[in-house]
Amino acid sequence: MKLGVPRVLIVGTGALFSAYHLVLAFHSLTRGYAASALPIFVAMGLYSVATALSLVRTGRMRMPHWLAALNVAVVIALPLLVTSQLDPQRQGGNGYATWYVAAVGTLMTITSTRRRHSYAWVGISTLVVQTVLWAGPGALGAIGVVGSVVWVAVSHILSSGLSRAAQDASKFALAEREAAEWQAAQEAHLYERQFRLAQTSRTALPMLQRIAEAGGELSESERAECRHLEAAIRDEIRGRLLLNDAVRREVMAARQRGATVTLLDEGGLDGMPAAELDRVLSTLADALSKTDADRIIVRSVPDAADVAVTVVGIKVSDDGSALALGLDHEDEVALWLEIPRPVLTT
Numbered sequence: 001m002k003l004g005v006p007r008v009l010i011v012g013t014g015a016l017f018s019a020y021h022l023v024l025a026f027h028s029l030t031r032g033y034a035a036s037a038l039p040i041f042v043a044m045g046l047y048s049v050a051t052a053l054s055l056v057r058t059g060r061m062r063m064p065h066w067l068a069a070l071n072v073a074v075v076i077a078l079p080l081l082v083t084s085q086l087d088p089q090r091q092g093g094n095g096y097a098t099w100y101v102a103a104v105g106t107l108m109t110i111t112s113t114r115r116r117h118s119y120a121w122v123g124i125s126t127l128v129v130q131t132v133l134w135a136g137p138g139a140l141g142a143i144g145v146v147g148s149v150v151w152v153a154v155s156h157i158l159s160s161g162l163s164r165a166a167q168d169a170s171k172f173a174l175a176e177r178e179a180a181e182w183q184a185a186q187e188a189h190l191y192e193r194q195f196r197l198a199q200t201s202r203t204a205l206p207m208l209q210r211i212a213e214a215g216g217e218l219s220e221s222e223r224a225e226c227r228h229l230e231a232a233i234r235d236e237i238r239g240r241l242l243l244n245d246a247v248r249r250e251v252m253a254a255r256q257r258g259a260t261v262t263l264l265d266e267g268g269l270d271g272m273p274a275a276e277l278d279r280v281l282s283t284l285a286d287a288l289s290k291t292d293a294d295r296i297i298v299r300s301v302p303d304a305a306d307v308a309v310t311v312v313g314i315k316v317s318d319d320g321s322a323l324a325l326g327l328d329h330e331d332e333v334a335l336w337l338e339i340p341r342p343v344l345t346t
Helices: 007-030 038-055 065-083 095-113 119-134 147-214 222-236 245-256 274-290
Strands: 262-264 296-298 307-317 330-340
Touching: 007 038, 007 095, 038 065, 038 095, 038 245, 065 119, 095 119, 095 147, 095 245, 119 147, 119 222, 222 262, 245 262, 245 274, 274 307
Parallel strands: 262 296
Antiparallel strands: 296 307, 307 330
């Protein structure tokens, strides 16, 4: 379960906090601290626009360069506009008229939170320099510049820490998925080995017992059966999904009548629905039962877009005359079958 603070709550809090500085600016105008109100209103307008643009995110979390640069320009302009109307030597200070200090700190904190730390530090540094030039180093603490610097520093630290934590979480999640996939692959390999061993045991065990009982003395028919069993075991390894009970019976029948059968499943049936796979294998078994080819090759490859299984049967035509003339026997295609893939509908 993923927990988090709603974005609208964060943006709303930032907007209220920024609006509070504007309230302080209006209040300071009523106290007569500023020589002229026009520069103050211009500063308030610039700050309002920059803050609104910074809080309203329409794309990525990371602030665009142009907006970060605009914020820096605004925080350079704010102290110049406001302090040009204030007296740094005023008895009792300027009160809330120095609202721009907190406003600059807030705007640069937002900029840093949106992962433009270098722009934020440039902006807050200009505030420090301007304050020292306007009222001296002692004003850094008196009007709250130090607090604004601390805000930016905390924002930088927290933002960087959260970013690293998010990256670490993504890496851990990726590692967990890879570990789960590796474990699933190992379990699949183990199941495949166990299945093949069990299939081989069922196929070969009766003949092995007969060989042991006969002391290795087998008749020609038994030797032929051993060769057929050996080919059947090889089919289980190379044939994979090309085999079901019906196909096994027809392949064995073809070998018993003297045909050479080769089954090659190279992944063309992987992921096929069980019902469609049964249809394909039923068609294959029916084709094997009807052919009298001497050499049969059954192959399934993943690259064939429309064909699930290709079956080729070769009939060896040799009446003895070819050998008498020193020629190779002639072959002819007795079976050519392409079993189509199922048409997937959406």
